[in-house]
Amino acid sequence: MIPPGFTGGLLDRADNLRHDADGLAAAMGDWRARLLKLDNLQPEVTDDGRLGWTSLADAPDDAELLLLGLGEGRPHFAAFVPGTRVSNAPAMRSPALMAALHSLAPGEAATYAAARSLIDWHARHGFCANCGTATAIFRAGWGRKCPTCAAEHFPRVDPVVIMIAEHDGRALLGRGKGWPPGRYSALAGFLEPGESIEEAVAREIHEEAGVKVSGVRYVASQPWPFPSQLMMACVATAADDAITLDVTELEDAIWVARDEVRAILAGEKGAFIAPPPYAIAFTLLTEWAKG
């Protein structure tokens, strides 16, 4: 299998350092330490597909340092400036960002994903959900703690199922409202409390397209940092090919034959435009197209 986008990170997350105040202070005082270069959450990408890094001295005075991990013998950090507002609206996923994601080497995209999700989480979780007090960063940026009720909060990861139903050699693809012309992709939705992956897959396909499935098979997973999803890609077997669209969710849904999916992934024009290689829909369709 082609490794899914945003996987293959090269840093050791060094979980033990997060709990080691002296070790963390030493890492912050290490003159070899690297700081991820970000401009409004956009990465800087070098000509050879690497992330741009600078020294910790380039962080703003009021920044808090988030430990991304260790690599090449050096601690690697990202900076979060309290009060920063971030947006994950589609408009923020600009052509420049999309171009950067295309050009980033795989392991580099993984480091960017972790940093982006973490910064975004701090930006939108500055207050205690349990009592409303402003919280403070702890564990080297991998948590926030409430000074009033002592509740500990950890970066959120939202599990999302993304899947195709298959029937008689064809895959079910859907089209969300407002998507670019020609774009169809695997259906997707957030997993809810009290559900397994397999149950969420069946519920979402039924809700969105009115298709009943069984025999859900897990294929692959990837992080998706807009803001912090865990994408879990699956294939399920449909009982029949009748579609009943939920028009609040989808604009259209189509069945596409395996040969046509193969041709489109190989660059030919067809019923839909191939997903970008960093999206797990690309991995999922590629695996399914092998047959």
Next chain:
Amino acid sequence: MIPPGFTGGLLDRADNLRHDADGLAAAMGDWRARLLKLDNLQPEVTDDGRLGWTSLADAPDDAELLLLGLGEGRPHFAAFVPGTRVSNAPAMRSPALMAALHSLAPGEAATYAAARSLIDWHARHGFCANCGTATAIFRAGWGRKCPTCAAEHFPRVDPVVIMIAEHDGRALLGRGKGWPPGRYSALAGFLEPGESIEEAVAREIHEEAGVKVSGVRYVASQPWPFPSQLMMACVATAADDAITLDVTELEDAIWVARDEVRAILAGEKGAFIAPPPYAIAFTLLTEWAKG
């Protein structure tokens, strides 16, 4: 495969009703509607393994109704009383609760899991993480909204990897601190932002036991409602069997041969006590033991 614990829910979640104020009001005004009977988050279980239900009139005056879904032509609700404090400390998972989980029919345990996770989330997320204001319930209990900054908050599900490493026909099991005598189980840990399932599995096994793995295979998943985890069970191949314990995480780790795992799951005494059937460690070990 034996269906994992807490799966097989019998209710239709009726996502569309959450967005339909009139439909929801009609459901709340339906005299046939059922309210889940809970005592301090403990379920009432009938002699034939069903959950206990009562009418909506039995909800406290200040309760907020959470729509669990539709079943047998009736809307099903749970009640959340604002200000309620809940605890998921091990002490709260009392022998009575464990006995209830053993006796609940599978689909019933799934309904209980969803209700418990949802109530717990409301109890610990009454304030806006973005600005600190007290939030209000919306979407029939499947969200909270901030009256000040308009941020929408949805029930949290934390993805957790749970896994065995295998080497030469033996499985790696670990023992957490303070666990009951004889208990060993699959290793487990929270997945972090910027990780795939496969990467989290490899990281956790390496962090906790010093074992390097590759070839991670997904086996099954289940919800775990203490408070709201998505457990994702995997098997990975270990490069060798040398163990380096992280003593802050584990008290001990052992390799157990497939024959011995089989015998223990069949009720014989051995190197460890079998996990309860509603835990996915049971499903995982049962699948692995098939060889």
